[in-house]
Structures are given as structure tokens and as C-alpha cells.
Ligand code: HEC
């Protein structure tokens with residue numbers, strides 16, 4: 585037997601024995617040192633987890649967890665290059681025709697189009713391919729039910745834990761601020777997308793009108809931080825950016841022009857820390873923040889005019905700075 589064949593055979597035997605590891609968990613595990621430093625991990629969490637996070641329960645999801653996407657895209661993608669290219673292709677042009685996950689499209693609608701730098705997606709897909717990414721606790725059972733061939737209990741992967749309030753204190757300030765912003769974004773995004781998917785834009789609009797502010801506020805309580813969404817062109821005048829915040833908005837707009845991934849801006853004083861991070865539009869936002877005569881339906885527009893006579897928050901297109909997170913917490 586040639587050495588290479590022997591090697592393959594050995595690899596095969598080994599992989600069968602190690603049946604606790606699901607077939608889709610390839611290569612490196614969660615606790616290897618590189619995982620914490622791989623730039624794709626953070627990019628995945630900041631750009632994709634608002635919809636694809638591993639912590640939301642099965643019933644209240646607005647999109648499949650990333651592990652399901654990984655599993656689907658590994659089918660037929662034998663090389664990393666192929667895997668990365670397929671993800672890039674979908675992100676550039678998310679349509680029903682290009683989607684592989686028919687069940688997901690049927691349940692959630694096609695993924696809203698968002699613009700991402702190619703490099704960002706490259707990093708994310710590389711990370712997804714190389715590492716065991718987090719999966720929700722319900723995933724294994726659900727997968728077995730849906731596909732009938734789930735294997736093992738997957739203890740090679742960390743179980744998704746809900747990110748509750750106060751375990752961010754040890755993080756660097758920028759990371760901590762970002763966690764506060766993103767966990768609030770998850771709550772708002774889940775409610776908004778869920779409403780649109782189930783009841784349509786008009787119901788979602790009324791929901792935002794009543795709930796956006798209290799939901800954001802309630803996250804401030806959870807995190808013991810002041811969490812605000814502010815804008816240079818606010819819909820609700822309570823969300824108007826101050827002069828300083830407007831300056832940061834300009835900086836984040838420049839980042840988009842330069843096709844650059846924005847870093848949180850951190851301003852630390854003697855008593856507290858302030859962290860700012862952009863809120864960008866995707867295609868989904870345009871049904872309420874897009875062009876008045878084309879993107880926004882007339883009944884939606886009428887309702888917006890009624891609820892917000894001084895509305896400034898229309899006329900946007902995809903991948904623009906709709907506003908920023910403005911977060912303040914004690915040191
Ligand atoms: C605003 C919510 C949202 C965000 C943010 C989001 N997605 Fe999605 N995505 C969805 C939904 C909904 C689906 C399921 C419907 C579909 O397959 O198009 C999906 C499906 C996918 C699919 C599978 C498409 C298919 O059917 O073949 C890929 C790949 C994907 N997302 C990648 C990403 C990546 C990478 C990011 C972050 C850079 C991201 N998504 C951010 C909502 C989102």
C-alpha cells in the first residue's frame with residue numbers, strides 16, 4: 585500500500601472512531617489559541633449575528649443560525665476556496681435563485697442585501713471553514729428531526745450561551761461598548777424582522793413606534809449603561825445626535841466611502857467611557873427609510889407622516905450610515 589493511501593485509510597478510521605464530533609466540525613476547535621485572534625470571529629459577530637446568532641431560540645429566530653449555513657455550504661464545497669467563493673457569491677447577490685437553503689427562504693424570506701467589503705466576507709468565511717463555530721443548544725435535535733442524520737452530541741463545540749448583562753466587564757472598553765450595542769441590536773432586529781416576516785411592514789412600523797425606545801432603554805437597564813441610537817437625520821426627534829455625535833457620524837461615513845470596516849470610537853474620561861459605532865442600512869431598512877416614492881409603500885409613508893410629522897429619516901439607500909450607537913458606561 586502506498587503511504588498516501590495508508591494515510592487516508594488511517595484518517596478515515598480515526599474519523600469514524602471519533603464519532604462524537606459531528607461531521608461538519610472540521611479542523612480546529614473552539615479553545616485553540618488562534619480562534620480568539622482570528623479576525624473573522626469578530627467580523628462574524630458584529631456583522632452577521634444580529635440575525636444568525638447562536639443564542640436565539642428556534643421559535644423566535646429571524647434567520648438560520650450560522651452553523652446551519654456552514655453545514656449546508658460544506659455540502660459540495662470540498663475546498664476552502666470553494667466554500668469562501670460560494671459565500672461571497674451569495675452575499676453579493678442574495679436572491680431566491682441563488683439561495684441554497686430553500687426552507688430558510690420560505691420561512692424567513694430571502695436575506696436582505698447588505699454591502700460588505702469583500703475582505704470582510706473573506707475573513708468571515710475563512711473563520712467559518714476553519715473553526716468550530718458556536719451553535720445553539722437546540723440545533724442538534726432540530727437538525728436530526730429535519731435531516732434525519734445528525735450525529736453525536738457535538739461536544740467539540742461550545743454550546744451557545746445567552747449573553748446576559750454583566751459578564752462584559754473584563755473586556756477592553758471598545759469590545760465592551762460593542763457588546764452592549766450588538767446585544768441591543770439583536771433584540772431590536774429580532775423584533776423588527778420577526779414583525780415584518782409575520783405581520784408586514786405596517787404592523788412593524790407601529791411596533792417600532794411604540795417599542796423601539798423602551799426596548800433600547802430596557803437594554804440600558806440590563807447592562808447598567810446608557811444605550812442610545814442617535815442620528816443626524818432622526819425620525820424620532822428624541823434620537824437627534826448632538827454636535828459631537830454628528831462628528832463621529834461623519835467619520836463613519838468616510839469609512840464607508842473608503843470601503844473600510846469601522847472600528848468603534850472610544851472616548852474615555854475620568855469618570856466614564858463613551859463608545860460610538862455606526863448603524864448601517866441594508867435593503868430591509870429601505871421599506872421604512874428608503875426613497876419616499878419608490879422604496880416606501882404609500883400606506884407605510886402615510887403612517888410615517890402621521891406618527892412623525894417631522895421625520896427626516898427617509899431617502900436612504902443600502903450601506904449608508906443611518907445613525908450611530910452612543911453608549912456610556914462607568915469604568
Ligand atoms: C438582517 C438579517 C441578516 C443579516 C445581518 C445577515 N443575514 Fe444571512 N441570512 C438572513 C436570512 C433571513 C437568511 C435565510 C434566507 C436565505 O437563505 O436567503 C440568510 C441566509 C444566509 C446564507 C445562506 C443563503 C442560502 O440560502 O444559500 C448565507 C451564506 C448568509 N446568510 C450569510 C451571511 C453572512 C456571512 C452575514 C454577515 C456578513 C449575514 N448573512 C448577515 C438574514 C441575515
Ligand code: HEC
Pocket residue numbers: 776785786788789792793794796797813814815817818819820821823863864865866868869870871872873897906907908
Ligand atoms: C417597519 C419600519 C422600519 C424598518 C423596516 C426600519 N426602521 Fe428604523 N425606525 C422606524 C421607526 C418607526 C423609528 C422611530 C422609532 C422611535 O420612535 O423611537 C425608527 C428609528 C430608527 C433609528 C433611530 C434614530 C431615528 O431616526 O429615530 C435608527 C438608527 C434606525 N431606525 C435604523 C434602522 C435600520 C438600520 C434599519 C434596517 C436594519 C431600520 N431602521 C429599519 C421604522 C423602521
